[in-house]
């Protein structure tokens with residue numbers, strides 16, 4: 069018997085002894101990347117093979133927070149990504165399970181106990197093509213008993229993290245699915261740090277939205293030869309529902325994170341009127357910036373940081389508005405520069421301007437009250453070494469900073485900075501900007517060099533056992549360091565944008 073068959077048999081045995089009735093929730097440790105549960109049930113639906121979706125995180129180069137208040141922001145996809153494996157169960161299993169080992173969430177709902185009557189009531193029912201721009205309080209209320217049963221014994225902080233992730237899934241599942249939905253297991257792993265300003269919540273929302281829209285057969289493609297306009301429509305649909313998932317996680321999102329996680333590349337984003345779709349301008353000439361990405365490892369919640377700026381705007385409207393407008397001017401100046409016909413990214417003056425604008429943007433964010441001593445420490449180290457220009461990225465209050473490196477920064481100085489950052493428990497990332505957006509691996513089979521028998525099936529066990537972020541990338545990578553054959557992406561027209 070091959071090792072693979074043996075593993076499958078063991079899994080079947082394990083499955084036979086698993087209680088799958090009712091809700092069950094297990095906390096495996098603290099949030100962050102922690103111990104992962106074993107696969108528990110046998111997937112057995114040849115008609116619905118397991119498949120995967122994947123979406124990237126992002127960095128906001130200019131304009132975070134201002135973008136929540138209707139101003140423009142510039143953001144780009146990064147090569148760190150989330151991966152969602154969808155496994156359909158055989159007909160007799162009437163359960164939906166979330167296996168989110170990165171946060172230690174392991175929860176099962178009984179499909180027939182979910183509040184279908186509320187979500188499918190004619191006055192509430194949303195179609196997959198509807199534009200949903202706010203959460204319906206009655207639907208949110210109907211979900212509460214089913215969220216309260218998620219990790220009830222966890223600490224309040226873990227509960228918040230678990231229930232936020234579960235609520236984004238459940239709202240989309242109940243809005244897009246129906247009681248006839250087959251039992252499924254959704255297994256999620258991400259190479260993104262969580263709550264670090266790099267759009268982890270948007271990236272999981274995009275994975276969930278794409279997976280559910282695929283399961284209800286409302287997406288065409290992605291496939292080669294797909295007309296770009298059709299591809300664009302599919303991406304819009306995924307993005308709309310991902311925005312709904314984001315609203316569940318952090319209340320008042322601008323939509324920039326999910327837009328970049330869906331479409332990838334780099335964009336100028338602006339949403340003046342929340343009842344209408346945002347204006348999204350692809351930035352075709354986005355420069356290959358030599359960026360250093362540093363995570364402070366200081367946890368914070370986007371919702372809190374956004375609320376802080378909201379409160380400041382309420383108490384000091386004129387001053388706050390002036391700062392938000394100044395941030396928008398920074399973004400617009402950078403946009404003008406990179407979209408001008410004689411833009412030369414290799415010119416040292418270009419780095420100087422882009423960097424100075426980053427510094428100004430950071431200063432304004434400090435004034436809005438969303439920096440943190442750990443972010444200021446990164447700035448201090450970079451400034452002291454004369455290595456480049458730094459700003460916080462994302463919601464701030466901790467999270468991450470980006471540093472644009474001076475073209476003439478010496479390797480010795482750079483090494484010194486790296487050593488200092490490591491010594492002080494900062495986390496450094498190497499990432500490339502402007503990669504692909506949402507991708508699909510259908511079925512979840514990857515071909516490897518030299519494979520003759522159709523490729524390697526990615527099942528729950530393999531996916532859960534991949535060691536750390538590197539293991540996930542190596543196993544299923546859809547971008548960055550590893551890009552496995554088999555992943556497909558919706559491609560839109562290259563001719564649009566600046």
Ligand SMILES: Nc1ncnc2c1ncn2[C@@H]1O[C@H](COP(=O)(O)OP(=O)(O)O)[C@@H](O)[C@H]1O
Pocket residue numbers: 150168170171228229230231232233234256257258261262263264265266267268269270272317318368369370371462463
């Ligand atoms: N890999 C993951 N697995 C499960 N849930 C996740 C994951 N990544 C993000 N989340 C959810 O998103 C929340 C973080 O969102 P947020 O505070 O907006 O931070 P970020 O800046 O990373 O988007 C987490 O509390 C969790 O609910």
Ligand SMILES: C[C@@](O)(CCOP(=O)(O)O)CC(=O)O
Pocket residue numbers: 128131132133134135136264265266267268269320321322323324325370374461462463464467
């Ligand atoms: C602060 C904000 O502009 C960016 C938040 O990014 P993140 O959740 O910290 O990755 C909020 C938003 O645009 O929704």
